[in-house]
């Protein structure tokens with residue numbers, strides 16, 4: 042019946058009248074939200090949200106839901122305990138510095154717990170691409186370049202402006218789309234040439250949007266009981282594309298580094314990229330042997346009897362309006378979007 046709902050006003054009407062009853066239908070499913078960062082600039086980067094949006098979202102959660110830590114959720118599911126109704130968990134992936142500088146103060150203000158899944162080489166700034174995921178590294182090269190325009194006939198880019206962060210993000214999307222189907226050797230060769238072409242000698246690791254936390258910051262944030270640190274591998278590989286021994290090294294290695302650096306047990310894991318095609322049975326088995334739970338990026342609420350080692354999440358970005366956010370938490374956004382709600 043909702044396939045004819047065409048505009049926000051009607052969605053809002055629907056929301057204001059049926060919010061509580063539809064949410065009730067999903068009360069035994071927890072919503073695990075996925076962010077990468079919170080920024081003070083309005084930018085178009087996946088699951089990096091503007092601070093004003095983040096504040097509105099946390100305010101809604103505080104007033105209408107029950108924010109709990111992911112550890113609490115996993116524990117309750119393991120012990121088959123009933124959780125508070127409308128439980129919501131907040132998660133961040135990778136370990137961006139803005140988690141510490143920008144998201145953390147908001148989480149403190151609303152007293153909302155969060156789990157940050159850290160890629161250890163990103164914090165170390167070591168390895169290929171200085172620990173950055175290759176797509177983020179390309180963005181860092183564009184950010185750090187003092188060139189004012191960019192051309193690459195192979196991609197069909199002529200004199201693209203490099204003056205604003207948004208222009209650089211847009212260019213990064215074009216370059217990464219072009220490189221996605223290339224082999225890792227071809228990718229590496231292209232990125233080395235790109236670095237020379239953009240005349241970048243060293244990456245500036247202090248950029249507020251894209252750089253990582255320092256170990257000192259990870260230690261500081263993890264000392265707060267509000268924040269849980271989880272593992273996210275050492276180098277952020279696509280686990281389904283590497284050998285079984287490397288899967289162990291990546292998953293167990295990141296747990297060991299974090300436990301050593303933070304002097305506490307690390308019990309939660311998030312698969313890099315996290316779509317079903319990005320991990321395999323071996324990765325699941327390793328996670329089962331070393332963690333209490335593992336989390337994917339498969340979209341949806343997590344029913345209490347769901348697989349603890351493939352927990353689902355709801356991605357939140359700047360394109361997620363507050364009314365959409367509310368429908369996501371109620372677990373009905375997708376069905377309304379596809380017109381299948383009744």
Ligand SMILES: [Zn+2]
Pocket residue numbers: 134135273277313314
């Ligand atoms: Zn990640």
